[in-house]
Amino acid sequence: MRNVYSVKQVNAYIKNMFTQDFMLSRIYVKGEVSNCKYHTSGHIYFSLKDESGSIACIMFAGQRSGLGFRMQDGQQVIVLGNVTTYERDGKYQLYAKEIILDGAGLLYERFEALKRELGEMGMFAEEYKQPIPRFAKRIGIVTAPTGAAIRDIMNISARRNPYVQLILYPALVQGEGAAASIVKGIETLEKQDVDVIIVGRGGGSIEDLWAFNEEVVARAIFNCRTPIISAVGHETDTTIADYVADLRAPTPSAAAELAVFEYQALANYLDDKRLKLRKAMYQKIQLERMKIERYRIKMNYLHPGTRLREQQQRCVELEQRLGLAMEKKLTLSKQKLAIRIERMKGLSPLAKLNQGFSYVSSESGNVVKSIQDVKKEDRLTIYVTDGIVKAKVEDTIREDYSGR
Numbered sequence: 001m002r003n004v005y006s007v008k009q010v011n012a013y014i015k016n017m018f019t020q021d022f023m024l025s026r027i028y029v030k031g032e033v034s035n036c037k038y039h040t041s042g043h044i045y046f047s048l049k050d051e052s053g054s055i056a057c058i059m060f061a062g063q064r065s066g067l068g069f070r071m072q073d074g075q076q077v078i079v080l081g082n083v084t085t086y087e088r089d090g091k092y093q094l095y096a097k098e099i100i101l102d103g104a105g106l107l108y109e110r111f112e113a114l115k116r117e118l119g120e121m122g123m124f125a126e127e128y129k130q131p132i133p134r135f136a137k138r139i140g141i142v143t144a145p146t147g148a149a150i151r152d153i154m155n156i157s158a159r160r161n162p163y164v165q166l167i168l169y170p171a172l173v174q175g176e177g178a179a180a181s182i183v184k185g186i187e188t189l190e191k192q193d194v195d196v197i198i199v200g201r202g203g204g205s206i207e208d209l210w211a212f213n214e215e216v217v218a219r220a221i222f223n224c225r226t227p228i229i230s231a232v233g234h235e236t237d238t239t240i241a242d243y244v245a246d247l248r249a250p251t252p253s254a255a256a257e258l259a260v261f262e263y264q265a266l267a268n269y270l271d272d273k274r275l276k277l278r279k280a281m282y283q284k285i286q287l288e289r290m291k292i293e294r295y296r297i298k299m300n301y302l303h304p305g306t307r308l309r310e311q312q313q314r315c316v317e318l319e320q321r322l323g324l325a326m327e328k329k330l331t332l333s334k335q336k337l338a339i340r341i342e343r344m345k346g347l348s349p350l351a352k353l354n355q356g357f358s359y360v361s362s363e364s365g366n367v368v369k370s371i372q373d374v375k376k377e378d379r380l381t382i383y384v385t386d387g388i389v390k391a392k393v394e395d396t397i398r399e400d401y402s403g404r
């Protein structure tokens with residue numbers, strides 16, 4: 001009886017045949033994209049077809065780093081991958097690893113090879129990037145003298161800052177001799193002492209932009225001491241010049257925006273800063289004036305003349321207080337003296353004379369109070385109200401007046 005195989009065995013055998021075929025393990029297939037679908041999982045399902053047939057294709061999400069554009073139906077592409085069989089369905093399909101647009105296959109490979117080489121040399125490293133001056137006055141431009149790129153740069157520059165000087169080096173940007181022309185333009189403008197250089201052109205195919213992928217252009221940009229902005233093609237276009245340049249602009253218009261500072265914005269900024277500076281200065285002056293006034297008051301207080309005047313004033317006040325105290329003391333003493341005078345008057349013999357009494361003293365001046373103080377023939381002086389009487393003692397008679 002003949003051998004009978006299961007469907008699974010047949011599909012596995014066919015898959016093994018595909019796997020063992022070296023050509024099918026790495027193959028480039030050219031065709032038109034159809035039935036292209038981006039799955040939510042990240043996989044891309046599509047077909048490649050030509051006038052005679054089609055082949056199912058899939059690019060897994062993990063391989064999409066090799067895709068530099070968004071696939072659409074009708075595109076002519078070259079797919080690098082391997083052909084094998086999906087055992088469950090028994091269908092073969094192309095598993096894509098890289099996809100490039102048709103016509104750019106060889107150039108794309110050259111681009112990737114040069115990119116890896118220059119990257120390994122460190123020419124894309126951030127530490128070699130020069131800062132773009134914020135207020136550029138002279139801007140060099142390496143591009144075609146005619147075309148949208150130079151017109152866009154001129155229009156935007158005139159709008160943002162009409163005082164910026166643009167220096168154009170009319171270079172070839174496509175075709176034979178373009179790379180050498182671009183290099184010459186960079187070297188010439190570097191000698192013109194410009195602040196920044198814009199190197200670029202409008203969009204196009206990879207063939208049109210190839211001059212900016214040449215190694216000589218990359219090295220000229222890397223070796224230039226003037227900061228360079230690369231502005232090649234549209235936003236989705238990427239060249240070697242973009243990686244080497246100090247700054248990449250997605251378009252020439254964007255390069256002009258980055259290189260030319262906006263004069264009115266700067267003027268408004270300066271006006272705002274000027275107002276803030278004046279306000280700060282006024283506040284600072286007021287603060288310093290307050291400090292000076294405090295120092296002036298303090299100095300006036302501590303000045304020797306002020307201290308001397310204070311002491312003089314104190315002396316005047318003390319002198320006035322002393323005068324008042326002395327006057328008060330004199331007044332009080334006068335009052336006491338007057339009282340004592342009055343008291344003395346009451347005790348004075350002379351005061352008694354006015355009351356009809358007389359004052360008798362001996363010849364020696366002693367007061368005669370008793371008959372014992374005199375003897376016969378003594379001379380006496382008698383003081384009366386209106387004068388003195390001289391008398392002589394003839395006799396003394398004792399009398400007792402205490403009982404009266």
